[in-house]
Amino acid sequence: MLDELQLFVVAVEEGSLTSAAGRMGLTVATASRRISALEDHLGCRLLHRSPRGLSMTREGQAYFDECAEYVRSLHHRLENLNSTLHSLSGPFRVLAPTNFAVGPMDEFWARFVTRYPDIELSVEVSNEFVDLRHAQADLAIRIGPMPDSSLIQKRLGHVPTLLVAGSGAFGVRRAPQTLDELRAYPTVASRMISDWELMSTGGERASLREKHKYVANDLSVVTRLVKSGVGIALLPLSHVAGDLASGELVRVLPQWSGQRREVHLIWHYRRALSVRAKVFIAMLEEFLATRPWFESQL
Numbered sequence: 595m596l597d598e599l600q601l602f603v604v605a606v607e608e609g610s611l612t613s614a615a616g617r618m619g620l621t622v623a624t625a626s627r628r629i630s631a632l633e634d635h636l637g638c639r640l641l642h643r644s645p646r647g648l649s650m651t652r653e654g655q656a657y658f659d660e661c662a663e664y665v666r667s668l669h670h671r672l673e674n675l676n677s678t679l680h681s682l683s684g685p686f687r688v689l690a691p692t693n694f695a696v697g698p699m700d701e702f703w704a705r706f707v708t709r710y711p712d713i714e715l716s717v718e719v720s721n722e723f724v725d726l727r728h729a730q731a732d733l734a735i736r737i738g739p740m741p742d743s744s745l746i747q748k749r750l751g752h753v754p755t756l757l758v759a760g761s762g763a764f765g766v767r768r769a770p771q772t773l774d775e776l777r778a779y780p781t782v783a784s785r786m787i788s789d790w791e792l793m794s795t796g797g798e799r800a801s802l803r804e805k806h807k808y809v810a811n812d813l814s815v816v817t818r819l820v821k822s823g824v825g826i827a828l829l830p831l832s833h834v835a836g837d838l839a840s841g842e843l844v845r846v847l848p849q850w851s852g853q854r855r856e857v858h859l860i861w862h863y864r865r866a867l868s869v870r871a872k873v874f875i876a877m878l879e880e881f882l883a884t885r886p887w888f889e890s891q892l
Contacts, residue, residue, distance in 0.1 A: 596668070598632035601625060602640060603665045606658055609647045683712035686870040689726065689734035692719040693786075693813040694857075698832040702881045706874065713870050721786070721811055726860060732871050735878075736858045738786065748859045748875070750882060751890040753830045755787060755852035758843045760823040769846060770826075773800055776847060780807040780825035784816045790828045791853040800850075817843075828852040831887040857882070 605614035605625070615625035633640050640654035650658060690699070696719060707715055718729060726734050726745065740747055757776070759769070770776040773792070783790075783806040790802040807825055810816050813833050820827045821837070826846050832855075837843040859875060861867065867875075882888045 595632070595635065596665070598628045598635075599661055600665050601628050602632060602654075603658065603662045605629065605641065605648055606650060606654075606662075611641075611643070611648060680869050682710060682869060682873065683714075684868075684870065685714045685716065686868070686874065687716040687718070687729070687731040688874065689718050689720070689724050689729055689731045691735065691737050692721045693784075693830075693833065694735065694737055695719045697814075698885070698887070702878065705881065706877055709877065710870075710873060713873075726862065732861065732868065733874065734860050736860055737855050739856065740858050740860075745860045745862060749891050750857045750859060750879060751888055752854035752856050753832045753888055755828050755830050755855060756834065756838075756848075757792075757826060757828055757846040757850060757852070758820060758834055758838070759826045759846050760821045761841055761844050763820075763823040763826070763844075771847075773802070773847070773850070776826065777802065777804060782806065782808040782810075782816050782819045782825040782827040784813050784827075784829075785809060785811045787828055787830075787852070787855075792850045793852075795849050830855050832885070835887045857888075 601614060601618060601620075604617055605611050608614045608617065611625055611629070612622050615622045618625070620628075629641065636653075636657070638653040639651050640657060642649045642651060695703075695717065703715075703717065707713070718724065718731065724731075724734070737753075763769075770779055781802075781804070788806065788809065792800045792802065794800075808816075808819055810819070813829060816827050817829065817833060817837070819825065820829070821842055834843055838845065859878070861871065879890070883890045
């Protein structure tokens, strides 16, 4: 009905159905059918048609006075929205967990702003939950299990977690060879991975829910403590890949790994994705697929 109302307003402004049809990219026959359909829907005649042009009926004048400004305003807003959604310039706001955005994603942010210099990227990082609506963000990167939600969720893949210790942690004491021996060692945990759900390469499962000796809400703090040799931690591969490669950290019980850290993108189901959001998603998927610490969604 909005298209028909717009056609009616344009026809009045032009004073001619032929001119209105041309302005809206319609044939005259189609324009005439749409005006007739609008009149049938409203139950009254809106326009008098004559060889001299169009004139409004009394009912047509009432509808025009009531609707014209609204239709013009809506059309203008839709044009602006269309321009905004399809532009690779302008603001784009994303939320991300600090422990993923800082470190593992450093290279991605630099690549993104280099490839799309006209996108005004705003990244809000926090290890606490930040509401997508309250933050007025376009997208959010979420790590871990996702609750049922009215938001659209796109699973990207997961990050494995591994048991690790500092390279000098076992200078005197032997490294644990079994889970029972592991329970006898001091452990360091992040609050987001405090319950350790382990799986062996043979498919065996085990849980370690003992009280940890050291706990922090930031993975960087946990990693520093582990490097100092005070205990064993279960950490995401994204956070320790470099330290394992350099030898600062070593794997403990390498036949066991921890729970997967699922990575999702979420956005409002009522909000159309802008082209800026679409290129961000595509580039993020491309980036993660090349990371040795990430296993992409197939």
